[in-house]
Every structure is written in C-alpha cells, then in structure tokens.
Amino acid sequence: MAVVVATPTMASTKANPGAVPSRRLGKEELTKTHKAHLKKQDNSPHAPRAVKQPVLSDAYPASTKSIRELEIIPLSELRAETHHRGKGIIVKAISAPFVGAGAVSIVEDEFGNADKLAIYNQADSSILSGVPEGCVVAVKEPYYKNNGAEDDFMICVDHPSDVILLRFTDPIIPESLRLGPLLKTAEDWRNAADRAFIEKDFPTSVFCYSEALEASEDAAFKAPIHTKRAGVNLILGRYDAAKADALASRTGGPQDWKAYYNAGRAAYGLCSYTESHTLLTTALDLNPTNANIQKEHARCQARLREEETGAYDFPAMHASLGPHAVHLDRGSFLRNTRVAESAHHGRGLFAARDLRAGDVVFVEKATLMPNQYEPARASAALYALMVRQLCDNPSLAGHVLGLYDGGYERSGEEGAVVDGVAVVDVFLVEAIRTKNCFSAPRSTLEDTRPSVRDGRQAKGLWVHASRMNHNCVANTMRSFVGDMLISRATRDIKEGEELFQQYVPVKTMVDVRNKQFKDGWGFECACVLCTAENRSPEAMLAKRKELLAAVEKLCSKKMPGRELIPDAKIRSVDRLAKQLEEAHEKDVYEGLPRLTLIYPCNWLVAAHRGRKNHGKVVKYALKVLRNFGFKVPDESEVWDPREIYTKSGNATLMTVHVVATLRTLAEAYEALGHKEMAERCAEAAEFGYVLVTGSKNDLTTLDK
Numbered sequence: 001m002a003v004v005v006a007t008p009t010m011a012s013t014k015a016n017p018g019a020v021p022s023r024r025l026g027k028e029e030l031t032k033t034h035k036a037h038l039k040k041q042d043n044s045p046h047a048p049r050a051v052k053q054p055v056l057s058d059a060y061p062a063s064t065k066s067i068r069e070l071e072i073i074p075l076s077e078l079r080a081e082t083h084h085r086g087k088g089i090i091v092k093a094i095s096a097p098f099v100g101a102g103a104v105s106i107v108e109d110e111f112g113n114a115d116k117l118a119i120y121n122q123a124d125s126s127i128l129s130g131v132p133e134g135c136v137v138a139v140k141e142p143y144y145k146n147n148g149a150e151d152d153f154m155i156c157v158d159h160p161s162d163v164i165l166l167r168f169t170d171p172i173i174p175e176s177l178r179l180g181p182l183l184k185t186a187e188d189w190r191n192a193a194d195r196a197f198i199e200k201d202f203p204t205s206v207f208c209y210s211e212a213l214e215a216s217e218d219a220a221f222k223a224p225i226h227t228k229r230a231g232v233n234l235i236l237g238r239y240d241a242a243k244a245d246a247l248a249s250r251t252g253g254p255q256d257w258k259a260y261y262n263a264g265r266a267a268y269g270l271c272s273y274t275e276s277h278t279l280l281t282t283a284l285d286l287n288p289t290n291a292n293i294q295k296e297h298a299r300c301q302a303r304l305r306e307e308e309t310g311a312y313d314f315p316a317m318h319a320s321l322g323p324h325a326v327h328l329d330r331g332s333f334l335r336n337t338r339v340a341e342s343a344h345h346g347r348g349l350f351a352a353r354d355l356r357a358g359d360v361v362f363v364e365k366a367t368l369m370p371n372q373y374e375p376a377r378a379s380a381a382l383y384a385l386m387v388r389q390l391c392d393n394p395s396l397a398g399h400v401l402g403l404y405d406g407g408y409e410r411s412g413e414e415g416a417v418v419d420g421v422a423v424v425d426v427f428l429v430e431a432i433r434t435k436n437c438f439s440a441p442r443s444t445l446e447d448t449r450p451s452v453r454d455g456r457q458a459k460g461l462w463v464h465a466s467r468m469n470h471n472c473v474a475n476t477m478r479s480f481v482g483d484m485l486i487s488r489a490t491r492d493i494k495e496g497e498e499l500f501q502q503y504v505p506v507k508t509m510v511d512v513r514n515k516q517f518k519d520g521w522g523f524e525c526a527c528v529l530c531t532a533e534n535r536s537p538e539a540m541l542a543k544r545k546e547l548l549a550a551v552e553k554l555c556s557k558k559m560p561g562r563e564l565i566p567d568a569k570i571r572s573v574d575r576l577a578k579q580l581e582e583a584h585e586k587d588v589y590e591g592l593p594r595l596t597l598i599y600p601c602n603w604l605v606a607a608h609r610g611r612k613n614h615g616k617v618v619k620y621a622l623k624v625l626r627n628f629g630f631k632v633p634d635e636s637e638v639w640d641p642r643e644i645y646t647k648s649g650n651a652t653l654m655t656v657h658v659v660a661t662l663r664t665l666a667e668a669y670e671a672l673g674h675k676e677m678a679e680r681c682a683e684a685a686e687f688g689y690v691l692v693t694g695s696k697n698d699l700t701t702l703d704k
C-alpha cells in the first residue's frame, strides 16, 4: 500500500464546544455533497492511501467498554467537540464510503437523523476500511467534531476498536435499522463468501464466512468453512485468526493434516517457529509424502537453526535484496542477550555470555517494517502497519505494547479483546513508535558506498533491539540487511554487562547532542563521554565551538580530494587544530574521544594524502583514531592496530570513518615501506568493516 501523510484536521473555533449544535446539515444536503465527493474519488487500486498520523498532544484513550454497557444515544444528542464517555451510537451506512485518509460514510440512526461518520486507521484487511452501504455499525464513546463551517459536523473515530461492525441479526440493532438478514441460510452466506473470494474481496469473504458459521449448528458443514476462512485469513495476514480457524476445522480424521498445515503456516507468519514446527510435524505425521508440508517443515527447521546457532549466510541475504524484497525469511538469534532492569533507565539489554569484539550480539528480524524508504512517508507507513498488525494479530500486543511509551497514560486495557476486537489506542501506538523505532537503510553495506548515500531509510520496529539503552560510546553497533538487524560487539564485553547502542550518530557538541536526546527520547545521556564533557566549563565548550567553526569556515566544510592544497592553508588548519587540541583539558579527555578534533584531523589527513606526504598522513591518521577514543602510540612506537578494538578501553566510538582511516593508514605505511604495519592496518580495517556492515565484506565498496 502506498502511503501519504494527511495533515490532521484542526478543531474549529466556530463550534460551541460541549453544546448540541443549533444547526447542522440535513440528510439531503449531506447526501448530495457526499455523492459529489464520491464522483471525484480515485478508485484505482494503486491510488496512494493517506494515513492520519495522530498528534500526541490531542491524545484521548480508546474505549474499553463493551457496546452493551453504553447508553445508546440518538445522533441529535451529539455535542460539539466532545468525547461522549459512557455513550454509544448505532447507525446504518446509507451511502457508499468515500475513502481517503479515512473512510467517510453518511449514516442514519433509528430516528432518521443523518450525519457524517469518518472512520480512520482501519486496515485494508478490515471491512470497516470502507463500510459497505446497508451495514450497521456501533461507535463507542464517539467524538463529534466541527469541520469548520458552522453547521458542518462529523463523528470522528480514531481508535479502530471504537467502531464495531454489527452482525445483521444482532439484537442490539434497533428495529427500524434492522433489515433482517440479507441472506437467509448458512449456505447462502457460504456461497456469498465464495463469490467474494473469487472477486478477491477478502474482507467481505471473511465477513460472509463468519455469518455462515453463525447461521449453522452443523459441525460437518462448519469444518470446511473454517478451513476456507483460515485460507482467507492467511492471505490477509491475520495469522491469529487463521490459526484459530485452522485448528477449529479439525474433524479427528486423517484429513486433519490440512488443519495442522494451515495452523503451522499461520504460526510461521507470527514468527512462532517452535509452535509452527510442532504443528507442521503433526501435519507431516498424518501426510508424510505431501511435498508442500515437507517444504514448509524444512523452512521452519531452517529458522529454528538460525535462532539456535546464529549462523547466517550473509552474502546470500544481501544477494536476495531487491526493491520488492526487503523482508528476509530468516529467524532471530537472541540467545547471547537477556532483558533486565537497567541502572540507566527501565529495562535494558544485557550480555548473557562473554562476547569478543566483532562477535554477533544478536540478529533480529523486524517485528514490523514496511517497505517504504521515502523519508517523508516512512514514519506514517510504520505507524499504519503497527495499527494494522495490532488489530489483525492481537497476540502481537504482548510484544509491542510492552515497549516503553515515553510516559503515555494507559488505560491498562490496551490489547484486551472487547466486543470481539482488540482494543487499539492509536496514540499509544504512536507514542511507542516514536520512542522505539529505528531508521534502516535497505543495506548498510550499500549505504557505505559514497555514491549511494541518498538518505533513503525505512522505519521499523525491532522489539528486542528496542530494549537497548543509548550510550554515545556504545559497546555494540547495528547494521541492516533488509529487515534484519545485526548487532555486533565493538569491544570485548563481559557476561552481565549492559549492552548499549547509539540511538543516532552522535553529534560533536555535548550540549547539541543532549538536546537531541532530550527532545527525541526524553533523557540526558550520562555516558562516560557526556559526563566528562559536562565537567568542562562552558567557556571551554564555547572556545571549542569557536575554533571548530573557524576550521569549518576555512575549509568550507569540505574534504580535500586529490587536488593539491596550498601549504599556507594546511598550516592555518594545522594551527587551528593545535589550538583546538589545547582546548581539550587533559583531565577531562584522558582516554576519551575528542569529537571536535575529528573533522580538522581528517581534513589534514586528506590534504597530506593529496600531497603524497605519507609521514604526515600517518601522523594525522593516528590522531583521528585517537580522537575516536582508540589507544594509539606515539608516531615512532611499534604497535598492533588489530588490537585497537580489544585494548582501547571502554570509551571508543566506532564508525565507518575509523575503517576509512585504517585503510588510509595502511596505504601510507605501504608507501613508506612498512609492509607489516600496512598489513596490520588493512586487517584492522577489514575487521572494523565487519562491525559496520554486519558481515565480512569487500572494503573496496568504500571506493565506489
């Protein structure tokens, strides 16, 4: 589904909040305008579907009551800009839906009052994503919103669980709205469902199969309908329902292999591979020669092996990526880690065994990640997917709703099933999204190519990785292959140590980066680097800012290429770099990164490289490594660059620039005739590239 972001409509100033409007549009006017809108509707199946992303400051809770507990009121009693707590409405759609950011229908109550009903955040898999004319719905605790003009109002439903499609025979439907069942017999309903299936109208097919099941008491009639509904639910990705249907279709006979097979596929869709394996094994016992079961069974075993061993064929994973292939069929390897209370905040992730620098910490398949890499659409697409999955697969709620929500006030009923649907609070979903999602390039490896740094990133949710707290000098590093997140240790880690990641590449200045953390995640970082830098007086910070700005101005914020940089300019930058170095107090920065010095030193490396001054390249490249927090010797000492990951202490900052610097060092040592040093640096660069990209890859990618 293509997604565009809709701007939330603003509350009007014209309505008298809390009052029953003195004038509102009548049925005829509403219907006429609606018909005009319907004519303009883009009905092409690939028309981009807008998403109304919630604004957290407008948050209100989802209804947790059953419609049967609420006082049913007529439309004429709705009050402007009011959440009608304790109340509900029951209305019939008297128009086709206009589908935009939501689905708007003209509805009528039992007294003949008409109004507009806008339903947002329904998944395409739900019949409520466009209520068919004639259907009767209940809206729980509705909000009545003014649309700008004095007499223009709309019932606005943000939480998907606040609206319920009522079965035609539901006794709660008032007499005058009741048509009686449109189709009389269970067979009629089944036939209608079959027809809807053939027309690929899967939500309607599920609805009609459900009516057929309700209309029959005959187990022999019902079993194949459960099988059919399981099949449709599998297509819709409603795996919880598909599994329940598949298991309900069992008759106790040898044909039950199909029930276990479908249930196994549904469990696979939920990434519950152990359960899927058990179900598929039963299917295979009942039908050992069936090739489809054998194939699914083998696939499931492969996932379990990945979960168990963490052995992945990374080159094959990279090779399988394509514009429409970003969701990789792989299991998650999480056993090196465990979730526990953190001294920093809430829960965190901890090492479950000793890890060496470079080891895989964990590999996690995205819980949810849309294939949407357009920056302007990525957030809305993830939000929409989260809502859809929580509605369609309530068993996911346990994982997703357990995540940190930034202090959102919960009712405690989110995820509970009321009136047959899971309570989904869209503001809570958005709060969780903002605090826990990651940006992911389609491939971090590809992203290290200078030629393809285009900023295209999807947003996704990896619930295990989300448990990790932030640290500017983190001991792990993440990378992506499609929707797989690979976390590797940047240094040796002891069992029981808390694992940290950088939430975003850290900004150079301590105050700037902490403002970013505060605004985005509501915390101030207390890592060794931030703690130390916060001890440095403000005047020194100001001095460092001033000097860095002077270097950036002198160099126009660019890096030298292969061109010859004039001596005078190099001397000027060198002078400023020295002053900047002096502006880093020894007692503050001992053993810590000096982020302000990285740009000037990198610039000097490039400038001297252009002049083929290899000795100077070595000198400044060592400084770059030092400024990333790595332990490097004085120029003259013999050292082993391969040990920088294991012997540099606990405050190193790993990035692709470290890899690039090690390569440049290797090249300079080679030119100076220091073969062994060149080899060691090249090896250290290769090792670093594994941390950065997640797997062993050819370093020449960095040149392309």
Ligand SMILES: C[S@@+](CC[C@H](N)C(=O)[O-])C[C@H]1O[C@@H](n2cnc3c(N)ncnc32)[C@H](O)[C@@H]1O
Residues within 6 Å of the ligand: 342, 344, 345, 346, 347, 348, 403, 404, 406, 435, 436, 466, 467, 468, 469, 470, 471, 520, 521, 522, 523, 524, 525, 526
């Ligand atoms: C994705 S959650 C991390 C897991 C979280 N600790 C939990 O209990 O689920 C992100 C939130 O953790 C907190 N957090 C992360 N790193 C932190 C740190 N270094 N210091 C304090 N709070 C931190 C912030 O409140 C942030 O919004």
